[in-house]
Amino acid sequence: VTGAERGYVQFRYEWEPGTAPAHHAVPDLLRWRDRLHRAGLIGVTPGGIGFGNLSVRGSEAGTFVVTGTGTGHHATLSPEHLTLVTGCDLDANFLTCRGPVVASSESLSHAAVYGADPAACAVVHVHHLALWERLHGRAPTSDSAAEAGTPAMARAIARLLGDPAARAAGLFVMGGHREGLIAFGASVAEAAGNALAALSRS
Numbered sequence: 001v002t003g004a005e006r007g008y009v010q011f012r013y014e015w016e017p018g019t020a021p022a023h024h025a026v027p028d029l030l031r032w033r034d035r036l037h038r039a040g041l042i043g044v045t046p047g048g049i050g051f052g053n054l055s056v057r058g059s060e061a062g063t064f065v066v067t068g069t070g071t072g073h074h075a076t077l078s079p080e081h082l083t084l085v086t087g088c089d090l091d092a093n094f095l096t097c098r099g100p101v102v103a104s105s106e107s108l109s110h111a112a113v114y115g116a117d118p119a120a121c122a123v124v125h126v127h128h129l130a131l132w133e134r135l136h137g138r139a140p141t142s143d144s145a146a147e148a149g150t151p152a153m154a155r156a157i158a159r160l161l162g163d164p165a166a167r168a169a170g171l172f173v174m175g176g177h178r179e180g181l182i183a184f185g186a187s188v189a190e191a192a193g194n195a196l197a198a199l200s201r202s
């Protein structure tokens with residue numbers, strides 16, 4: 001059954017191979033990514049599917065540097081595992097990127113956060129079943145009918161972050177994405193710190 005048959009708009013991308021993205025926050029991004037990996041919030045499922053991704057807002061409007069697809073199994077990332085998203089069309093589930101690797105397929109959720117909250121300069125997407133179950137409906141939670149990797153999820157995130165209280169929380173549960181949470185903040189340290197703080201409280 002294809003995504004189209006299930007009523008989804010499948011994720012598509014245009015990738016321009018290039019050098020590792022230059023951004024002043026790349027060292028921070030890599031350091032915090034490795035910490036989240038050690039905490040088990042980013043990694044790989046027993047079935048071999050990578051999960052979790054980080055990004056930082058780019059200097060040009062509509063751009064961000066994000067971890068590449070299929071990097072979850074690495075304990076340590078280097079700049080060659082990052083790419084620059086240069087444009088997004090949320091309704092078409094489509095993005096363009098330039099760098100050594102293809103952007104994570106969940107990058108459009110990051111784009112939705114940047115679009116909805118101008119104060120967000122970094123976004124962290126993690127997976128943690130116990131945390132997801134504990135916070136679902138208690139912390140800000142996106143519409144449970146909106147599934148991971150769909151335009152509906154991007155719209156649900158935009159709707160949720162229209163609420164100032166949800167923006168202030170710096171973390172929300174992806175209601176229709178089992179295990180999925182997103183933390184964000186003015187810096188990579190703040191975004192990752194919001195995720196780790198939620199984990200330590202659980």
Ligand SMILES: [Zn+2]
Nearest residue numbers: 052106148180
């Ligand atoms: Zn996910």
